[in-house]
Amino acid sequence: MAVRRNTRPNVAERLMLAMVGSSDAPLLLLDGDLRVIAASNSFGSAFHIDPADAAGRSVFALGDGRWDLPKLRSLLGATASGGAAVKAYEMDLKTGGAGTRRLVVKAEKLEYGAPTPARILVTLSDVTDARIAERVKDDLLREKAILLQEVQHRVANSLQIIASVLMQSARNVQSLETRSHLHDAHDRVMSIATVQRQLAASGQGDVALQPYFTQLCQSLGASMIRDHQRQTIEVDCDPSTVSADVSISLGLIVTELVINALKHAFPNERVGKIIVDYKARGPNWTLRIRDDGVGMPAEPGGGAPGLGTSIVEALAKQLHARVSVADARPGAAVSITHSHIAAVAGVGRAV
Numbered sequence: 237m238a239v240r241r242n243t244r245p246n247v248a249e250r251l252m253l254a255m256v257g258s259s260d261a262p263l264l265l266l267d268g269d270l271r272v273i274a275a276s277n278s279f280g281s282a283f284h285i286d287p288a289d290a291a292g293r294s295v296f297a298l299g300d301g302r303w304d305l306p307k308l309r310s311l312l313g314a315t316a317s318g319g320a321a322v323k324a325y326e327m328d329l330k331t332g333g334a335g336t337r338r339l340v341v342k343a344e345k346l347e348y349g350a351p352t353p354a355r356i357l358v359t360l361s362d363v364t365d366a367r368i369a370e371r372v373k374d375d376l377l378r379e380k381a382i383l384l385q386e387v388q389h390r391v392a393n394s395l396q397i398i399a400s401v402l403m404q405s406a407r408n409v410q411s412l413e414t415r416s417h418l419h420d421a422h423d424r425v426m427s428i429a430t431v432q433r434q435l436a437a438s439g440q441g442d443v444a445l446q447p448y449f450t451q452l453c454q455s456l457g458a459s460m461i462r463d464h465q466r467q468t469i470e471v472d473c474d475p476s477t478v479s480a481d482v483s484i485s486l487g488l489i490v491t492e493l494v495i496n497a498l499k500h501a502f503p504n505e506r507v508g509k510i511i512v513d514y515k516a517r518g519p520n521w522t523l524r525i526r527d528d529g530v531g532m533p534a535e536p537g538g539g540a541p542g543l544g545t546s547i548v549e550a551l552a553k554q555l556h557a558r559v560s561v562a563d564a565r566p567g568a569a570v571s572i573t574h575s576h577i578a579a580v581a582g583v584g585r586a587v
Contacts, residue, residue, distance in 0.1 A: 252346065252355060261359060268316050268354030270295050282362060283331060295358075302330050308341065315343045315356055326363070338364040395429035420495070423459055427491035430455040443483035446473040449512050452487055453494060460498045466507045469494060473514040476521065485551045486514075486523060492544040493525040493570050501529025501567060508567070519574075526569035532561070548572075 253274050256263045262279035264272055271294050275287040285298055295312070296304035308327060314320040322343035328336050342359040399422050406418035430452050453469040461467045478486065490512055502508045506529060513524040548570075552559045557574040 252357070256357075261361070263360070264290075264295060264358040266295055266312070266316075266356040266358060268356075270312055270316060270356070272298070273355070279360065282360070283329075299329075299331070305329075311341075312343055312356065312358070315345055316354055318345055321345065336364075337362055338367050392429050392433045395425050399425040399429065423456065423495055424491065426455055426459050427452060427495075428488070430487070442477040443480055445476050445478060445483065445486070445514055446471065448483060448487065449473055449490060449514065452490055453510075453512055456491065456494050456498070460495065463505065466505060467498070467502055467509070469510045469512065471512045473512070474516060476514060476516040482555065485555050489523065489548055489551050489572060490525065492548050496544050497525065497527040497529065497568075501527040503530060506530070521574050523572040524569055526564050526567060528564070528567040531566060532563045532568050 252265055256265050256274045256276050259276045260278055261276070262282045263276040264279060265274040267273055271292060272290045275285070275290040277287060279285065280287045280290070283299060290298055296309060305327060308325070311320070311322045311325055315322055322341055325341045327339055327341060329339050330336050340361040340363050342361075343356055346355045346357055402418050402422040402425065406415045406422065409415050409418065433451075449471045450473075453471055457464065457467075457469045461469075494510055494512065497510045501510070508527055508529045510525065510527045513522075513526070515522055549559055552572050555572070555574060557572045560571050560573070562569050562571070
């Protein structure tokens with residue numbers, strides 16, 4: 237550390253000089269005219285300036301004038317006059333062989349008792365590598381988001397191709413049972429494709445459920461309802477938004493339950509309506525799919541659970557929700573309820 241000698245420095249000044257000299261951080265101690273009283277050895281090492289040569293010179297003359305920056309001059313002048321303190325000013329400094337460095341400057345006027353000459357302590361931090369790392373991370377995150385969105389679009393397109401192949405195969409097979417299975421597979425693939433499109437459109441943010449469920453039900457109705465004058469699907473949803481992951485699970489549940497209602501609630505082209513209802517209050521919510529069809533089977537406990545039942549129960553469990561089925565009179569209603577304490581109950585009607 238080099239010091240510009242003053243006559244008989246007092247105890248407080250000696251303490252300041254000792255602090256600068258022992259610091260591992262780049263420090264400058266300036267007088268009221270912004271001349272260097274002392275520079276730490278770490279300052280000299282970091283900026284290739286000999287502390288002995290720095291002592292007694294204006295801070296703006298250091299490094300062949302590289303420190304003479306208008307904003308820095310203004311901030312240090314305001315600090316010296318007591319008008320302000322520099323908390324975390326970021327600036328770029330050309331350092332010659334080391335290139336341009338990004339520095340964080342902190343400056344404050346020292347107060348120590350009786351009237352004494354002004355002293356300003358300047359602390360410098362080199363954050364160049366940290367800022368570069370932040371930019372690299374931001375670039376990687378943006379690239380990842382773009383790639384993920386592209387993958388989602390490709391998946392949705394591929395699912396639509398698969399659905400078209402399934403529908404073509406259903407038209408060509410003779411077996412009614414096989415044709416029915418192919419139609420079921422087509423409907424499920426189309427609904428998942430709709431989920432993928434919605435997820436891609438929402439990016440990585442939250443998903444608004446009302447337009448999401450509306451689009452999903454329109455897709456299901458277009459593929460499964462022959463006469464839209466006789467059967468309809470309505471959505472009654474509050475303005476809730478959920479994360480993308482939760483929206484996928486809810487979309488798949490709606491898909492399974494709406495398909496189930498269209499297959500079982502309206503035999504022989506019966507006139508009817510399906511309502512998809514979602515309401516939330518704080519962390520608790522209820523998704524309810526009800527119809528005004530033929531109602532519950534005579535023996536709800538009979539027979540093994542269908543694939544749809546297993547899917548709905550698994551998804552509800554994943555969401556920490558419980559499933560319940562009720563006779564809506566007319567029709568049936570399936571509710572998926574999330575509360576602080578939730579358990580999955582069995583579904584009566586095969587889904």
